[in-house]
Amino acid sequence: MGISSHIRSAHDGVSTELHSVQVSGEHTVPKSLKTDQRFDRHFTRQPRLPNVILVGVNKCGTRALITYLDLHPDVVTAKPEVNYFGLYYGRGEEWYRNQMPPSMPGQLTMEKSPKYYETAEAPQRIHTMNESMKILLVVRDPVDRSVSNWLHACRNARKAGNDETFCRTYEGSGVLKNERDIDPNCEYIQRSSYAKFIENWTRLFPLRSQLHVVDGQKLVSDPVSELRKVETFLGLRHYFTQKNFVFNNKIGFYCLPRRCIGKDKGVKHPTLDPLVEAKLRKYFKPLNQRFYRIVGHDFGWR
Numbered sequence: 535m536g537i538s539s540h541i542r543s544a545h546d547g548v549s550t551e552l553h554s555v556q557v558s559g560e561h562t563v564p565k566s567l568k569t570d571q572r573f574d575r576h577f578t579r580q581p582r583l584p585n586v587i588l589v590g591v592n593k594c595g596t597r598a599l600i601t602y603l604d605l606h607p608d609v610v611t612a613k614p615e616v617n618y619f620g621l622y623y624g625r626g627e628e629w630y631r632n633q634m635p636p637s638m639p640g641q642l643t644m645e646k647s648p649k650y651y652e653t654a655e656a657p658q659r660i661h662t663m664n665e666s667m668k669i670l671l672v673v674r675d676p677v678d679r680s681v682s683n684w685l686h687a688c689r690n691a692r693k694a695g696n697d698e699t700f701c702r703t704y705e706g707s708g709v710l711k712n713e714r715d716i717d718p719n720c721e722y723i724q725r726s727s728y729a730k731f732i733e734n735w736t737r738l739f740p741l742r743s744q745l746h747v748v749d750g751q752k753l754v755s756d757p758v759s760e761l762r763k764v765e766t767f768l769g770l771r772h773y774f775t776q777k778n779f780v781f782n783n784k785i786g787f788y789c790l791p792r793r794c795i796g797k798d799k800g801v802k803h804p805t806l807d808p809l810v811e812a813k814l815r816k817y818f819k820p821l822n823q824r825f826y827r828i829v830g831h832d833f834g835w836r
C-alpha cells in the first residue's frame with residue numbers, strides 16, 4: 535500500500551496500525567493533511583532540515599515563488615527568511631532545523647533567504663550540510679531589478695523618517711540620474727550582476743540536476759508554466775493549473791484566489807531616463823551574456 539492510501543485510511547479514522555507502516559518518499563499528501571493534527575498519531579510530523587533552498591535573487595520574485603510553491607501539497611515552507619548559511623551559521627544545525635515548519639515524511643521542506651546568493655560562504659556551507667540539496671534561483675531583467683531595489687529602499691527610508699536624503703543619495707550614486715556614470719559598486723547594481731556570483735553555485739550544484747533558474751518575468755506573466763518546470767526539477771507531481779491563480783487587474787499581477795503576494799510587492803516603477811537606461815543596459819550587457827552562457831539559457835534582456 536502506498537503512503538497516500540495509508541494517509542487516506544488514517545484520515546477516515548479507519549486504521550489504527552499505521553505506525554508500523556514503512557513510509558516511502560514517493561507519495562502525494564492531500565493539502566488538508568498539512569494541518570490535520572490527527573495524522574500526528576500515525577506519521578511523525580516534525581521540523582526537518584530543508585531539501586530545497588531558494589537562494590535569491592532578492593527583488594526578482596522570491597516571495598511569489600515560495601508562496602506559490604507552498605500551495606503544493608508535497609511542499610512545506612519556512613515563512614521568515616532564515617539566513618542560517620549567512621548571518622546565523624554559528625547557531626548550529628539544530629537551531630536551523632527548528633526554524634523549519636513541521637513536515638510529514640516525504641514532503642519537501644523549503645526555505646528562501648535571498649541574501650545567500652551573494653554570500654561567498656553560503657554555497658560551500660549548504661553543500662557541506664547536504665550535497666544533494668536542490669537550489670532554486672530566480673532572476674529578472676537586471677535593470678528592472680536595480681530600480682526595484684532602489685525604489686523599495688527609498689520607500690523604507692521614507693517610512694523610517696529618513697526621507698529625501700537617502701533617496702537622493704542613491705539617485706546620486708548612479709541608479710536613476712544621468713549626470714553621473716553608473717557606479718558598479720552601488721549595491722543595487724552589484725546584486726543585479728548575476729554573473730558575478732553564479733559560478734560559486736554551479737561549481738558545487740550542477741545545473742539541471744541540482745540547480746534550476748526561474749525566469750522572474752515569466753513567473754509574473756505565466757506562473758503556471760514556470761511552476762511546472764520547477765515541479766519537474768524537484769521531482770514533484772504536477773499540481774499547478776490556472777485555477778490556482780486569479781489575475782488582479784488593479785495591481786497587474788496574479789494573486790492567489792484569496793490573497794495577493796504582499797502589499798509591498800509589485801510597485802509601479804518610474805520611467806527611466808533613456809540615457810540612464812542605455813548606460814545601465816550597456817553596463818549589464820556583457821554580464822548578462824556571461825550569465826546566459828553559464829546557465830545555458832538566454833533570458834532575452836535587452
Ligand SMILES: Nc1ncnc2c1ncn2[C@@H]1O[C@H](COP(=O)(O)OS(=O)(=O)O)[C@@H](OP(=O)(O)O)[C@H]1O
Nearest residue numbers: 592593594595596597598682787788795799800801
Ligand atoms: N504575483 C506577484 N505579485 C506581486 N509581485 C510579484 C508577483 N510575481 C512576481 N512579483 C515580483 O516580485 C518582486 C519582488 O521580489 P521579491 O519577492 O524577491 O522581493 S524581496 O527580495 O523578497 O524583497 C516584485 O518587484 P517590484 O514589482 O519591483 O515590486 C514583483 O515584480
